[in-house]
Amino acid sequence: MTNAPLLQMKGIAKRFGNMKALSGIDLELNPGDVLGLVGENGAGKSTLMKILSGAYARDEGTISVCGRVVDLDNPRDGSKAGIAIIYQELSLFPDFDAAENIFAGRELRRGNSGASPLDHPAMRAAASRILKGELGVDVPLDRPVRELSLSHRQMIEIAKAISSNADIIIMDEPTEALEEVERKQLFAIIKKLQQAGKGIIYVSHRIQELLGIVSRVMVLRDGNTVADLPVSELDVDKVVSAMIGGSLAKQFPPRVPARSEPSLDVRGLTKKGVFEDVTFSVAKGEILGITGLEGSGKSAVLRAIFGQRAFDTGSIHIEGKQARISDATDAIRQNVAFLPAERKTEGIFPEHSVGWNLSIANLGTLGKITLKPSRERDITKGYISKLGVKCDGPLADITSLSGGNQQKVMLARWLLTQPKVLMLEEPTRGVDVRAKAEVYALIQAAAKEGCAVVVVSADNAELLGLCHRVAVMFEGRITTVVDAATSKEETLALHSVRPPQGQPIQGGIHG
Numbered sequence: 001m002t003n004a005p006l007l008q009m010k011g012i013a014k015r016f017g018n019m020k021a022l023s024g025i026d027l028e029l030n031p032g033d034v035l036g037l038v039g040e041n042g043a044g045k046s047t048l049m050k051i052l053s054g055a056y057a058r059d060e061g062t063i064s065v066c067g068r069v070v071d072l073d074n075p076r077d078g079s080k081a082g083i084a085i086i087y088q089e090l091s092l093f094p095d096f097d098a099a100e101n102i103f104a105g106r107e108l109r110r111g112n113s114g115a116s117p118l119d120h121p122a123m124r125a126a127a128s129r130i131l132k133g134e135l136g137v138d139v140p141l142d143r144p145v146r147e148l149s150l151s152h153r154q155m156i157e158i159a160k161a162i163s164s165n166a167d168i169i170i171m172d173e174p175t176e177a178l179e180e181v182e183r184k185q186l187f188a189i190i191k192k193l194q195q196a197g198k199g200i201i202y203v204s205h206r207i208q209e210l211l212g213i214v215s216r217v218m219v220l221r222d223g224n225t226v227a228d229l230p231v232s233e234l235d236v237d238k239v240v241s242a243m244i245g246g247s248l249a250k251q252f253p254p255r256v257p258a259r260s261e262p263s264l265d266v267r268g269l270t271k272k273g274v275f276e277d278v279t280f281s282v283a284k285g286e287i288l289g290i291t292g293l294e295g296s297g298k299s300a301v302l303r304a305i306f307g308q309r310a311f312d313t314g315s316i317h318i319e320g321k322q323a324r325i326s327d328a329t330d331a332i333r334q335n336v337a338f339l340p341a342e343r344k345t346e347g348i349f350p351e352h353s354v355g356w357n358l359s360i361a362n363l364g365t366l367g368k369i370t371l372k373p374s375r376e377r378d379i380t381k382g383y384i385s386k387l388g389v390k391c392d393g394p395l396a397d398i399t400s401l402s403g404g405n406q407q408k409v410m411l412a413r414w415l416l417t418q419p420k421v422l423m424l425e426e427p428t429r430g431v432d433v434r435a436k437a438e439v440y441a442l443i444q445a446a447a448k449e450g451c452a453v454v455v456v457s458a459d460n461a462e463l464l465g466l467c468h469r470v471a472v473m474f475e476g477r478i479t480t481v482v483d484a485a486t487s488k489e490e491t492l493a494l495h496s497v498r499p500p501q502g503q504p505i506q507g508g509i510h511g
C-alpha cells in the first residue's frame with residue numbers, strides 16, 4: 001500500500017463522563033505536511049493528540065500509519081508506530097538532566113545488551129549536538145531540569161521529540177514558553193523536518209504565527225471538525241471565525257489613564273549576578289510591562305518582589321510603606337498577587353477541585369475560619385462564567401480542564417484577592433483568542449479599581465496593546481522604558497538584544 005497516507009485517523013470519538021470531547025474526527029497527514037490544529041480552549045485538540053500518541057484511549061474510530069491499522073494502547077505503542085509528541089504540559093523528569101531526559105527510555109549504552117552500562121558522555125554529546133547544534137540554544141547540560149528555565153525545558157522537550165526519528169511529530173503549543181529567537185529557531189527546524197518528509201501536527205493559539213509555518217489548517221469546535229483547508233485559502237480572520245463561530249470584537253480594551261498616586265515603588269533592587277539596581281515605580285491604575293530575553297532578570301525581579309527570591313540590597317514600597325515580604329502568606333497579607341508562568345509546577349494543586357484552586361489565595365476575603373461553602377461557590381461560579389472556563393463546575397478536578405482553562409483559573413485566583421499590586425507572568429499563556437480579550441479586560445478592570453499591575457510577557461504585541469509603559473531588561477538591568485501607545489514591537493525586540501546607545505537609564509523609571 002505505497003499510496004496510503006502517512007497517518008489516517010477515522011471517526012475518532014471520546015467522552016469524559018457525559019461530556020463529548022470528540023465526535024467522529026477524521027484526520028489525514030502525508031509526508032511533508034505541516035497540519036495546524038486550532039480551536040478554542042477545551043475544543044479537543046490535546047485530547048485528539050493524546051489519543052494519537054497512545055496516552056488516552058479512544059472510544060471509537062481507527063488509526064492507521066502508512067496504511068496499517070495500529071493499536072496505540074499506551075505511549076510506548078505510539079513511539080513504536082513512529083509517533084513523537086511534545087505535550088502541552090511539559091513531561092520531563094525534574095531530577096534528570098537534559099541528556100537523561102532526551103534519551104529516557106532509549107538510553108545509549110556502552111555495549112549492545114540492555115544490561116550494558118549507560119554511556120553518559122555519548123548521551124551528553126548527542127544532547128549538545130541537538131540542542132546547541134540544531135536548535136541553537138545554550139542549555140546547561142549538567143543540571144537537573146527542575147533548575148532550568150521554562151523555555152529551556154521546552155527546548156529539551158522539543159529536542160527529545162525530534163531526536164527520536166519519529167515520522168509523525170506532534171507539537172502541542174510548543175511556542176507558548178519560548179522567546180522570539182527560540183521560536184524562529186523552532187520554525188527553521190520544522191521546515192527541515194518537513195523537507196525530510198516527516199508529517200507534523202502543530203497546535204497553537206498564535207494563529208498569525210501558525211499560518212506562517214503550516215501547509216493546512218484543521219479547526220475544531222466543541223469536539224467537531226468545522227474546517228480543514230489549505231493555508232492558501234485562509235487568513236487570521238477566517239480561522240478565528242471558524243474557531244469561535246462568529247467574529248471577534250477588539251482584542252485590547254481602550255487604555256484608561258493611570259492615576260498620579262504611586263503604588264509600587266521598587267528602588268535599587270540588586271541580586272549580584274542576577275539583576276542590578278532595578279528601580280521603577282507603578283502608579284495606581286497603571287499597567288507596566290516588562291520584556292527582555294531569557295536570563296535578562298525579569299522573572300527573577302518579580303519573584304524577589306513576591307518574596308520567593310532573596311536580594312542583596314534595595315527596597316520595595318507599597319503605597320509609601322516599606323513592604324517586607326518573605327513568603328506567599330506575607331505577600332497575600334500585603335495585597336500583592338503573583339501569577340507565575342508555569343502553572344504545572346508553580347500554580348496548580350493537581351489533587352484539588354477547580355473551586356479549591358480558585359479560592360486558595362483568598363481564604364482571608366472568603367472568611368478564613370467561617371468559610372461558607374455556598375459563598376465560595378457563588379464567587380467561583382462568577383469567575384468561571386466571566387472567564388468562560390470550560391468545566392463541569394467548581395467541583396470538577398482541576399486536572400480535567402484543558403490547558404488554557406487551567407490558566408484562566410490561576411488568573412482568577414489572584415484577581416479574586418483584589419490585590420493592590422498584581423504581578424502577572426505570561427498571563428495569556430495557552431489562552432485562546434476570545435478568552436485573551438476577556439483576560440485583558442479583567443486586568444484592565446483591576447487597574448481601573450486602582451491596582452498597580454506589572455505584566456511580564458514574551459509577546460511584545462500583548463505588552464504594547466495592554467500596558468501604559470514597557471520596560472526592557474537587558475543583562476539584569478532596565479535599559480529602556482517606552483510609551484506603549486507610540487512604540488513598535490520591533491523596537492522592543494531590538495532593545496532586548498542590544499540596549500540603545502547613549503546614556504543608560506539612571507534611576508529607572510517613574511510615572
Ligand SMILES: Nc1ncnc2c1ncn2[C@@H]1O[C@H](COP(=O)(O)OP(=O)(O)OP(=O)(O)O)[C@@H](O)[C@H]1O
Binds near residue numbers: 043046047399405
Ligand atoms: N482527563 C480528563 N478528564 C475529564 N475531562 C477531560 C480530561 N481531559 C480533557 N477533558 C475535557 O475534554 C475537553 C477537551 O479538552 P482538551 O484538553 O482536548 O482541549 P484543548 O483543545 O487542548 O484546549 P486548550 O487550548 O485549552 O489546551 C475539555 O472540556 C476538557 O475539560
Ligand SMILES: [Mg+2]
Binds near residue numbers: 045046172402
Ligand atoms: Mg490543549
